[in-house]
Amino acid sequence: MIDLIQTLGSGILVGLVYALLGLCIVIIFKASEAFNFAIGEFLILGSFLFYVLFFNETLPWHRALPLGVLIFLFFSYVFFFDIRARFVIAIPSGLVAGFLIFCVLFFGLNLSSLVSSSLLRFIIALPMGLLAAGFVGSMVERITIKPLLGRSPISMTIITLGLGFFLRGCIQLIWGSHAYPFFLDLPDITMEMGDFLFLSDPIWAGILSLLTFGLVIVFLFRSRWGLAIRATSEDQAKAMAFGINSRFILLIVWAISALCIAVAGIMISNFGALQVGMGYVGLRAIPVVLIGGMDSIGGALIGGIIVGVCESLAGTYIEPMGLIGFKDVAPYILLLIVLFIRPYGLFGTVRIERV
Amino acid sequence: MLSIENLRVVYHDVISVLNGISLGVKDGEVLIIIGANGAGKTTLLRSISGMIEFYDGDIIEGDVKMDGTSIKGLDATDIMKRFDLTYVMEDRPVFWYLTIEENLGAASFSRWDKRVKADMEEVFGYFPVLRSMKGKRAGYASGGEQQMLAIGMALMTKPKILLLDEPSLGLAPLITEELFSIISQLNQTGITIMLVEQNAHAALGIGTRGYVVEMGRIVLDGTAQELLENEDVREFYLGSGKKERKSYKDAKRYKRRKRWL
Amino acid sequence: MKQRAVFVLAFTLSLILLFILPLSAKEIKTLSQFPMSGPVGSLPEFGWGFIDGMNWVNNEGGGVNGKKIKWFLEDFRYNPTVEVANFSKYTAEHPPDELLMATGYITGGLKPLIEKVNKEQKIPWLDGSYSTEIFGAGGGPSKYPYYYSLGATYGDQIKVLLKWIKENHKGKGKPRVAFVYSPTAWGRDGTPEGIAYAKKLGFDVVAEIEYPYTATSATNECMQLRKAKAQYVIYHGYSGATSYTAIFFKTARKIIPKAQLMGTHYTTGRFPILVAQEAFDGYVGVATRPFSDPVPRAKYPKDNAMVKMAHEFAQKNRPEEYKKGLKGGIKDMFLYMEGLTYALMLQKALTDADNAGDLSREGVKKALDNMVWDFKGMFGGKTFSYKSHTIPMLQIFKAKVKMVKMGDKMVPTGGVYPISDWINTDEIQW
Numbered sequence A: 001m002i003d004l005i006q007t008l009g010s011g012i013l014v015g016l017v018y019a020l021l022g023l024c025i026v027i028i029f030k031a032s033e034a035f036n037f038a039i040g041e042f043l044i045l046g047s048f049l050f051y052v053l054f055f056n057e058t059l060p061w062h063r064a065l066p067l068g069v070l071i072f073l074f075f076s077y078v079f080f081f082d083i084r085a086r087f088v089i090a091i092p093s094g095l096v097a098g099f100l101i102f103c104v105l106f107f108g109l110n111l112s113s114l115v116s117s118s119l120l121r122f123i124i125a126l127p128m129g130l131l132a133a134g135f136v137g138s139m140v141e142r143i144t145i146k147p148l149l150g151r152s153p154i155s156m157t158i159i160t161l162g163l164g165f166f167l168r169g170c171i172q173l174i175w176g177s178h179a180y181p182f183f184l185d186l187p188d189i190t191m192e193m194g195d196f197l198f199l200s201d202p203i204w205a206g207i208l209s210l211l212t213f214g215l216v217i218v219f220l221f222r223s224r225w226g227l228a229i230r231a232t233s234e235d236q237a238k239a240m241a242f243g244i245n246s247r248f249i250l251l252i253v254w255a256i257s258a259l260c261i262a263v264a265g266i267m268i269s270n271f272g273a274l275q276v277g278m279g280y281v282g283l284r285a286i287p288v289v290l291i292g293g294m295d296s297i298g299g300a301l302i303g304g305i306i307v308g309v310c311e312s313l314a315g316t317y318i319e320p321m322g323l324i325g326f327k328d329v330a331p332y333i334l335l336l337i338v339l340f341i342r343p344y345g346l347f348g349t350v351r352i353e354r355v
Numbered sequence B: 001m002l003s004i005e006n007l008r009v010v011y012h013d014v015i016s017v018l019n020g021i022s023l024g025v026k027d028g029e030v031l032i033i034i035g036a037n038g039a040g041k042t043t044l045l046r047s048i049s050g051m052i053e054f055y056d057g058d059i060i061e062g063d064v065k066m067d068g069t070s071i072k073g074l075d076a077t078d079i080m081k082r083f084d085l086t087y088v089m090e091d092r093p094v095f096w097y098l099t100i101e102e103n104l105g106a107a108s109f110s111r112w113d114k115r116v117k118a119d120m121e122e123v124f125g126y127f128p129v130l131r132s133m134k135g136k137r138a139g140y141a142s143g144g145e146q147q148m149l150a151i152g153m154a155l156m157t158k159p160k161i162l163l164l165d166e167p168s169l170g171l172a173p174l175i176t177e178e179l180f181s182i183i184s185q186l187n188q189t190g191i192t193i194m195l196v197e198q199n200a201h202a203a204l205g206i207g208t209r210g211y212v213v214e215m216g217r218i219v220l221d222g223t224a225q226e227l228l229e230n231e232d233v234r235e236f237y238l239g240s241g242k243k244e245r246k247s248y249k250d251a252k253r254y255k256r257r258k259r260w261l
Numbered sequence C: 001m002k003q004r005a006v007f008v009l010a011f012t013l014s015l016i017l018l019f020i021l022p023l024s025a026k027e028i029k030t031l032s033q034f035p036m037s038g039p040v041g042s043l044p045e046f047g048w049g050f051i052d053g054m055n056w057v058n059n060e061g062g063g064v065n066g067k068k069i070k071w072f073l074e075d076f077r078y079n080p081t082v083e084v085a086n087f088s089k090y091t092a093e094h095p096p097d098e099l100l101m102a103t104g105y106i107t108g109g110l111k112p113l114i115e116k117v118n119k120e121q122k123i124p125w126l127d128g129s130y131s132t133e134i135f136g137a138g139g140g141p142s143k144y145p146y147y148y149s150l151g152a153t154y155g156d157q158i159k160v161l162l163k164w165i166k167e168n169h170k171g172k173g174k175p176r177v178a179f180v181y182s183p184t185a186w187g188r189d190g191t192p193e194g195i196a197y198a199k200k201l202g203f204d205v206v207a208e209i210e211y212p213y214t215a216t217s218a219t220n221e222c223m224q225l226r227k228a229k230a231q232y233v234i235y236h237g238y239s240g241a242t243s244y245t246a247i248f249f250k251t252a253r254k255i256i257p258k259a260q261l262m263g264t265h266y267t268t269g270r271f272p273i274l275v276a277q278e279a280f281d282g283y284v285g286v287a288t289r290p291f292s293d294p295v296p297r298a299k300y301p302k303d304n305a306m307v308k309m310a311h312e313f314a315q316k317n318r319p320e321e322y323k324k325g326l327k328g329g330i331k332d333m334f335l336y337m338e339g340l341t342y343a344l345m346l347q348k349a350l351t352d353a354d355n356a357g358d359l360s361r362e363g364v365k366k367a368l369d370n371m372v373w374d375f376k377g378m379f380g381g382k383t384f385s386y387k388s389h390t391i392p393m394l395q396i397f398k399a400k401v402k403m404v405k406m407g408d409k410m411v412p413t414g415g416v417y418p419i420s421d422w423i424n425t426d427e428i429q430w
């Protein structure tokens, strides 16, 4: 019994992180019907961006400068073509952004010399890292996805596959492929009662993932941008006809998605260390969304928890029987069963049939 | 206020749909466009509103002007924001998975301000049914309610000129009548209306002028009254007139001839 | 007309000469393969160490009694198939009396090559694998006469750890030991032998857990260890450039703080210090090489001639990479030293064979079998004999990691330090 509760508990905590991964897939799928296979690379990239800020990691100039220039180009582009600022505003603001990014990458942020408490440092670095991840997400969308708007979702999905390889190459080029130490040093909230033990890091991971999940939902369902996103997700043409700039909305969706993936990535990195090869974790999102339903936000949450618990149960009860690696397979077996019974996933949308 | 000059539009670079259409919309009028299925009416509205790009269509010749300014090639959202032109697509363009209230909110995205709530009330004033079901998903509303919602959403964008694409499609005659009376009410508040219809009788009843479109060309134009009395229009679009039917081919040639006269 | 005939003749002759001449002058060739890229990350250090080593051997080192070694180096990307294919290619291209030795690095490649190396080619093959199956009691020289390992088997490594437990166990009752290993060919290798030995020593083997290197969390595994009340956890995994070892140590340190974490060669190194930091403090593990790379690097053990040589080589030949460390340079000096070790081993074996007057594959095999060497002082002056086809030397180390403030960052410092003398496993009465 104690075992079971312990197992379920840790399964749910990890499941919440998976749920966040699922959410990232779902919102992109809803908005453009494409599956983002580059999720693993986004995960690593987001974690590295946070790493740069939190651990004051600097890059040599021949890495930082091209990145700065990239940011400059991107910003100017978005300001000019999407926000429709005038040229004299677009270029300088791009320059400022590019220069800031270059400075951060090259000189480091030196947060730790300013703030001694690691919690406070985390609170400062997290939004900045996430923002950076969001920018990268939107940049990627602009360069690779937007030109495909209106084409079949399959071509977008395939682009994300290629994109994954490309991003992975870039990350390896910039940060190498070895492991980086990753200690967030968040306040210890380990829960130990008798035989129960829940570690601080997974609890934090669960809490922060749930929090992010909640914030995204609030954003989607309580803000006017969220409303526009939901409208665009339903029909880009209709949305455009009513004055919602679908293309800019897609950019926002990718940014949010990249941002959430970064949260998940940071949490997972904190369990061990950060390394390019960890990208495969992102693919846990596949059983999550397929079980929960590709277009259901609630489904992502439930799917995530199911996958987490399923893995955990398999790890505690089945693997010791000698079936090693079953943990990785278990969610997929469950997935098969679910798809048998409900082909659209547990919470996949049942189309509205007019009465 | 809106003028279309010799517009030629192709889809996917090969399918030529509009073959040189010219027309003008005057301030404050209700302009009716009638034409058979596939005549290119929807394409015409898409070209004006800037949506054509989304459907992989191209304006290869001609121009669209608002008060003398060319709006050809602008983004749909730009045209809407800068020229207060709103296009209500055919087939009841509401968001099925959003509630009625959210639908109205989404439509006011481009001009979000304090007055949105008041405007919503105004829309509910025109369409009282919507108020009673504002928390309900639009997908579950009836066809008439959805069309009213679509027009309500268009009103939320504060248009000066409204392009309506077959609002009566699939609606019961009674509801169509109600809808058209509201459209003419809207016109009285100063909104210019360009109404595309197959239901020529009802439409011409509230219209000031009208055009007949065939195969991407204008074949006939005149005041609403003239068109209502026209033999061919009566025969092909109003379903009355002479008992003995001419073949479609004949009619076309005839009309074209008339046009040249 | 005549002149032209002469010209053509001369041309043909010179062409024939061109082909024949190098054949007449027999060369000494070797083939080396390292996993320098691939799924476990990029490890160019092997290649750097090997290239620097071979250049030294051929120039300052005097080659094989003055003759130069023509060496080939391939990256097999951690892929046994590539390793096998490369080997086939080279053995087809180069005559058997020239290509005298080959080296490889992983257990996965040894298995498909058994027939080819030991029966067909009969070429001495040095390998980085510590496979018990191949080099332990069940295999060995009688079964695989041409395979040589450059370190003691995993089975022996684990047994030495168990012996250490027996000698150092304090509390009452039998020691409660648990095994954690990765579900791979080399991970499963050696564990059964270790478990059998633990039972023989009268220990309680309380858990036996497979922990895959794709893991994202080790909570389950550590909870199992906690439930089993394990006092000693023998972790048999790989730490270079991967994060799953860090996950294990970070989690284990919190869930089972009292247990003694122990490990085999590839965990006893620099990476866990950098990546798991304080969680690695107190770890006890064995290694087949002297520990060569503490944090900071400058504090390397200068009393070991081999370590010193490796550091001096790296500083001289790769100053940039030596300085850069983790950031695109030499991440762990062990890797660099390993490449160098191979170069020196090739020279020693070939030279011994040449001195015995039989510079052929068989001659090299004989030289290896009879070799008694101190490996340039690698084992603190002790010598080993290669009779068992493994270099049977092991040392037990303990990790000391301390966090210090450097600039504005807390960085780990420390290393793993010997707590035993070099142990020759051939001499142990198990």
Ligand SMILES: Nc1ncnc2c1ncn2[C@@H]1O[C@H](COP(=O)(O)OP(=O)(O)O)[C@@H](O)[C@H]1O
Residues within 6 Å of the ligand: B011, B012, B015, B017, B035, B036, B037, B038, B039, B040, B041, B042, B043, B044, B055, B056
């Ligand atoms: N996106 C499109 N791609 C290709 N052809 C189209 C497209 N939309 C409409 N068409 C074609 O253009 C012609 C006119 O269509 P449309 O403008 O919708 O006519 P209407 O609205 O008058 O019924 C039709 O033949 C139709 O098949």
Ligand SMILES: [Mg+2]
Residues within 6 Å of the ligand: B041, B042, B043, B090, B166
């Ligand atoms: Mg139409």
